Amino acid sequence: xxxxxxxxxxxxxxxxxxxxxxxxxxxxxxxxxxxxxxxxxxxxxxxxxxxxxxxxxxxxxxxxxxxxxxxxxxxxxxxxxxxxxxxxxxxxxxxxxxxxxxxxxxxxxxxxxxxxxxxxxxxxxxxxxxxxxxxxxxxxxxxxxxxxxxxxxxxxxxxxxxxxxxxxxxxxxxxxxxxxxxxxxxxxxxxxxxxxxxxxxxxxxxxxxxxxxxxxxxxxxxxxxxxxxxxxxxxxxxxxxxxxxxxxxxxxxxxxxxxxxxxxxxxxxxxxxxxxxxxxxxxxxxxxxxxxxxxxxxxxxxxxxxxxxxxxxxxxxxxxxxxxxxxxxxxxxxxxxxxxxxxxxxxxxxxxxxxxxxxxxxxxxxxxxxxxxxxxxxxxxxxxxxxxxxxxxxxxxxxxxxxxxxxxxxxxxxxxxxxxxxxxxxxxxxxxxxxxxxxxxxxxxxxxxxxxxxxxxxxxxxxxxxxxxxxxxxxxxxxxxxxxxxxxxxxxxxxxxxxxxxxxxxxxxxxxxxxxxxxxxxxxxxxxxxxxxxxxxxxxxxxxxxxxxxxxxxxxxxxxxxxxxxxxxxxxxxxxxxxxxxxxxxxxxxxxxxxxxxxxxxxxxxxxxxxxxxxxxxxx
Ligand code: BES
Ligand code: ZN
Numbered sequence: 001x002x003x004x005x006x007x008x009x010x011x012x013x014x015x016x017x018x019x020x021x022x023x024x025x026x027x028x029x030x031x032x033x034x035x036x037x038x039x040x041x042x043x044x045x046x047x048x049x050x051x052x053x054x055x056x057x058x059x060x061x062x063x064x065x066x067x068x069x070x071x072x073x074x075x076x077x078x079x080x081x082x083x084x085x086x087x088x089x090x091x092x093x094x095x096x097x098x099x100x101x102x103x104x105x106x107x108x109x110x111x112x113x114x115x116x117x118x119x120x121x122x123x124x125x126x127x128x129x130x131x132x133x134x135x136x137x138x139x140x141x142x143x144x145x146x147x148x149x150x151x152x153x154x155x156x157x158x159x160x161x162x163x164x165x166x167x168x169x170x171x172x173x174x175x176x177x178x179x180x181x182x183x184x185x186x187x188x189x190x191x192x193x194x195x196x197x198x199x200x201x202x203x204x205x206x207x208x209x210x211x212x213x214x215x216x217x218x219x220x221x222x223x224x225x226x227x228x229x230x231x232x233x234x235x236x237x238x239x240x241x242x243x244x245x246x247x248x249x250x251x252x253x254x255x256x257x258x259x260x261x262x263x264x265x266x267x268x269x270x271x272x273x274x275x276x277x278x279x280x281x282x283x284x285x286x287x288x289x290x291x292x293x294x295x296x297x298x299x300x301x302x303x304x305x306x307x308x309x310x311x312x313x314x315x316x317x318x319x320x321x322x323x324x325x326x327x328x329x330x331x332x333x334x335x336x337x338x339x340x341x342x343x344x345x346x347x348x349x350x351x352x353x354x355x356x357x358x359x360x361x362x363x364x365x366x367x368x369x370x371x372x373x374x375x376x377x378x379x380x381x382x383x384x385x386x387x388x389x390x391x392x393x394x395x396x397x398x399x400x401x402x403x404x405x406x407x408x409x410x411x412x413x414x415x416x417x418x419x420x421x422x423x424x425x426x427x428x429x430x431x432x433x434x435x436x437x438x439x440x441x442x443x444x445x446x447x448x449x450x451x452x453x454x455x456x457x458x459x460x461x462x463x464x465x466x467x468x469x470x471x472x473x474x475x476x477x478x479x480x481x482x483x484x485x486x487x488x489x490x491x492x493x494x495x496x497x498x499x500x501x502x503x504x505x506x507x508x509x510x511x512x513x514x515x516x517x518x519x520x521x522x523x524x525x526x527x528x529x530x531x532x533x534x535x536x537x538x539x540x541x542x543x544x545x546x547x548x549x550x551x552x553x554x555x556x557x558x559x560x561x562x563x564x565x566x567x568x569x570x571x572x573x574x575x576x577x578x579x580x581x582x583x584x585x586x587x588x589x590x591x592x593x594x595x596x597x598x599x600x601x602x603x604x605x606x607x608x609x610x611x612x613x614x615x616x617x618x619x620x
Contacts, residue, residue: 028327030160030389032112033169037071038064038120040169041213045180049190049223051151054139056221057129060166063176069120077163077170078102079110080131088121098124108388110163126167136161138281138605145224145279146242150187152224154278154294156287156605158217159328159389168216173326173432175213181205184223191238191276193220193289198228198236212270212290213430215324220289222276234258234268239277243297247277250300250307253349257311260348261341265318265422269429273314281571283605285309288316288338296572298541305507305540308346308358315341318425326432328389332380333433336401337421340409343402357508359406359475364515366399370467378466380404381435390607404462407473411453412446420445435463480512487516490525497528507540514546521554536562545575552582552589567593568600571608580615590616 026036040062047058064074081102088098098121103112115124130137140152155165163170182190183205194208227241229248232255237247254273262268274292277300286309287294293313299306319337339362347355370378373394380401382392409417424441439447439456447456454471461469486502489495505513530536535547536559544566551559563579570576583593594616601609613619 028171028173029385030109030328031169031171032075032077032109032114033171033174034071034073034075035169035171035173037068038066038074039174040176041065043166043168043176043178043219045166045178045182047180047182049153049182049184049188051139051153051185051188054132054137054153055130056137056165059125059127060168061123061125062168063123064121066120072117072119074115074117074121074124075169076113076115076126076167077110077160078113078128078167079136079161079164080105080134081111081113081128081164081167082131083113083126083128083167085127086115087125087127088115088117089123090121091119095125108386109160113167128167130165133606134161134164135606136164140224140279140281140603144281144603146240147225150225152222152240152279154222154224154282155220156283156294156607157219158287159331159392160217161607162216162219165221166216166219168219170216171327172215172217172324175215175324175430175432177213178208178210178219180208180221182208182221182223187225188223189226190221190223191226191292192222193218193292195271196228196236196238196274196292198230210290214290214321215432218288218290218321220287220292220294222278222294224279226276228274231255232258232273234272236272236274237277238274238292239297240279243277243300246300246302247275250302250304251275251310253304253307254310254314256349257307257314257345260345261314261318263348264344264418265341265425268317269322270317273317275310275313280569281603281605281608283571283573283608285572285574286313288313288321290317290321298570298572298575301507301540303507303540306542307350308342311345311349312338312342315339315345322425322430323428324432326434328384328392329382330433330435331382331389331392332397332401333435333438335397336380336405339398339402340405343406353477353479354506354508356475356477357480357506357512359402360477360480361508361512361515362395362399363403363475364512366395366403367468368515369395370400375466380463400462400468403468403472404459406475407471408442408446408454410473416446479509483509483512484516487513491517491520497525497532500532502533507542510540510543511546514543514550518546518550518553521550521556523554523556526551526554526556527558530558541566541570541572541575545579548579549582552579564596567596568603571604573608573611576608577611577615580612584615584617594618 042063044061047056083102086098086100087095089095098115100115105111136155136157142148142151145152160170162168184190190206192208194210225240226238227244228236228238229244230236231248231252235254237251239247258268270291272291275295276292277295277297280297282296285296299309315338319341320334325331325333343355378396443456486500538544548563583589
């Protein structure tokens with residue numbers, strides 16, 4: 001399985017016609033909210049963090065914008081929240097308890113919290129606490145941190161996990177500003193996707209303000225032994241003290257990246273752009289929490305070779321965080337534009353060779369992954385009826401959509417295309433968008449011209465059909481073509497490892513080589529490669545993950561200990577799921593994997609645990 005995030009490829013269900021959900025819909029199929037009646041416009045969170053109980057406890061106060069005051073109800077999303085009490089403000093300003101029901105838990109969508117109101121309440125307060133197994137939070141013991149002294153916790157809300165730590169209208173078609181006050185044990189620093197003040201000591205609680213309206217999946221919090229260091233005029237890095245300097249060095253080009261993005265797509269509108277590097281169990285490469293991207297420590301390779309992930313999360317400050325998919329059906333509007341913008345930033349800051357290599361690797365990995373994806377999941381516009389939106393995250397909304405945008409760019413020319421993309425972000429800033437709006441916007445400004453090289457209807461196979469359309473323009477990289485030649489000679493036995501002259505290869509070259517080699521690997525050649533290039537001991541996890549994959553296939557024993565250590569330490573799904581999946585293919589490897597997993601499991605994020613449980617057949 002080559003799913004980008006290693007998420008389980010969904011079992012294809014019998015599906016009806018695609019329900020066309022526009023961004024202005026009354027309902028999002030993944031939320032219990034009635035959006036035509038009332039919308040949350042501001043949230044105040046007052047929470048205490050208890051590491052002992054592994055819980056957040058306090059209240060959320062929601063300020064409401066009523067469309068239909070006569071509805072007198074507020075429907076919220078929750079998952080595993082215990083609700084102690086709800087109180088509502090009357091239109092006359094007085095407060096009183098409000099009756100509510102918390103429905104039985106749906107395994108995918110959680111529990112519908114239905115609040116009955118006397119009138120069009122301006123504000124509603126929900127007093128609650130979270131469960132230790134909240135799907136959107138991970139609680140780490142001191143042993144799971146770098147410093148080993150203090151506990152750590154962090155949230156991951158996308159796609160619909162915010163509801164496991166705050167009662168909300170948990171849909172990307174609602175935006176709210178927020179403030180928060182969060183208390184924590186002494187010596188613990190709290191940060192949020194908001195205005196983090198490096199000097200704050202948190203004695204009276206840490207206070208936060210997010211004045212730009214955000215969708216719920218961008219609500220984020222982390223707490224632990226976190227220090228900060230300035231790395232640019234508007235950027236700090238935040239991480240455990242023990243890796244602060246390494247992180248600051250790795251990300252020192254951040255201002256160049258912001259400036260490159262601004263030059264292409266207009267001003268950065270969020271104030272500061274900070275980066276938080278989490279412990280290694282963080283399940284993703286990065287998460288675009290506004291003002292404070294959350295990042296995996298596996299990016300700290302020592303040579304800046306993985307900073308494209310930072311470029312990606314930064315790019316979301318335009319694509320996704322400004323113009324936001326209104327429902328998860330249209331996830332591609334977030335991730336395709338972001339992958340495209342990421343590559344433009346990489347080109348501007350690190351050069352065209354690097355950008356081309358990334359494109360080639362991305363396209364080839366997509367083609368490999370699509371061989372195993374159900375056809376329905378190969379469309380950009382996804383049918384997610386009845387499904388957990390996390391299942392939408394394959395390489396398709398990233399790479400296939402980036403490929404479509406790249407094809408448009410090349411056929412229309414950068415001047416024309418860039419101007420339309422910039423206007424798309426500008427004119428939809430802080431709004432939710434849909435595929436239909438995309439078609440109208442790009443249609444009017446580009447595709448509907450009589451002499452246009454690509455017309456609106458030509459996008460249909462990208463949006464609503466499987467595979468990659470014939471009209472797609474393939475990326476090329478002279479550097480990677482040279483690697484193809486070297487690989488062919490190596491596999492044919494015409495060159496040994498030393499003759500590959502691979503000492504100077506950069507990460508993308510190794511990744512490309514190993515992707516091509518993996519299926520044909522043999523243990524003898526791997527020993528030769530290892531002797532020359534020390535691959536088993538590399539620090540760069542994009543390289544070692546592919547090396548281990550080849551090693552499992554070739555039964556290359558000398559890498560087993562390093563593989564075990566990798567599986568125990570690294571919780572980033574993309575870097576572990578392909579390995580668990582490969583191990584599960586033979587009885588002997590599977591037995592070994594189950595043994596390793598006994599140690600690894602407790603260190604993994606709840607969503608990663610679910611994926612591995614299922615892959616190893618351990619699900620009850
Ligand atoms: N928004 C995603 C992270 C995410 C993915 C959250 C799936 C929830 C479910 C983030 O922007 C992302 O795409 N991260 C990638 C970066 C890569 C494509 C450069 C990652 O984590 O690997
Ligand atoms: Zn992304």
